[in-house]
Amino acid sequence: MTRLPVAPTQGSVVLRGDYARAAADFRISQTYESYTEDEHDIWRTLFERQVGLLTEHAAPEFQAGLRLLGVDSHRIPMLEEASERLQRLTGFEVIGVPGLIPEADFFAHLAERRFPVTVWMRRRDELDYLVEPDLFHDFFGHLPMLAHTVFANFIQAYGAIGVHAKSPAALKMLARLYWYTVEFGLVTTSRGLRAYGAGILSSSGETIYATKASGPARIAFDLQRVLRTNYLIDSYQKTYFVLHDIEHLFDSVLAADFDALFELADQPAYESDARLPTDQPIVSLAPS
Ligand code: HBI
Ligand code: FE
Secondary structure (H helix, E strand, O other): OOOOOOOOHHHOOOOOOOHHHOOOOOOOOOOHHHOOHHHHHHHHHHHHHHHHHHHHHEOHHHHHHHHHHOOOOOOOOOHHHHHHHHHHHHOOEEEEEOOOOOHHHHHHHHHOOEEEEEOOOOOHHHOOOOOOOOHHHHHHHHHHHHOOHHHHHHHHHHHHHHHHOOOHHHHHHHHHHHHHHHHOOEEEEOOEEEEOOHHHHOOHHHHHHHHHOOOOEEEEOOHHHHHOEOOOOOOOOOEEEEEOOHHHHHHHHHHOOHHHHHHHHHOOOEOOOOOOOOOOEOOOOOOO
């Protein structure tokens, strides 16, 4: 009997979602030699497009972090090199994973100061949008902020809270916190509103939309409000939450009683476009 050959996913040799090769904790090696020239070129295209937007739209901590990582725009970065640099900066290790991993494993890695980075690159026809994290989103979007100690401490604390959260309601609230901060967070600076979220800064369209468009609401970060607010996974956000500075995030999480907050899970959630009388709208102080 002849077998049909199994086509490698999307023609690349770094397979998308290669969970079969992953360890029990979902770690996977990067197999750097397997990236094709086209994949390096996709990295370069995305990198150059985003870097051009950072000066005007990204938080200073993100820009500084990207420089500290010493990433080369021309080639896909090596996770081991970034991991060494990040460990020296904030004690965070970078590990390869095949894609999204179960929440419990994700939280456990963060709590141990390990950040999981997806090893495969998106295809050229997905430059602007894909539903799941790839190498560009995880590396370019997430690692720069992890070079900042307070932010790195926040991510670790978040992971530790997640490790202890057991109820589905608590996990849902923690997913909202991650979404509205780590993925789609904004911060005020003396030069106006800036993005620090990886979901924003790995997307050229949302980078401009989140910081400048007149459509979405931008409201002052409030932990309870965020924990109770649903989010949109397949379009730009209708609401962004704004920190006064990155320390604000860590301080508010450190001061919070999460067990008490998780009790609020019984109350109905706010829709992603809800506007509450208690919301404090944030307007950019500086001209763009
Ligand atoms: N896995 N690789 C990866 N990356 C994520 O961002 C991620 C995940 N698993 C779970 C998860 N995020 C979410 O549940 C967050 O809300 C924590
Ligand atoms: Fe992400």
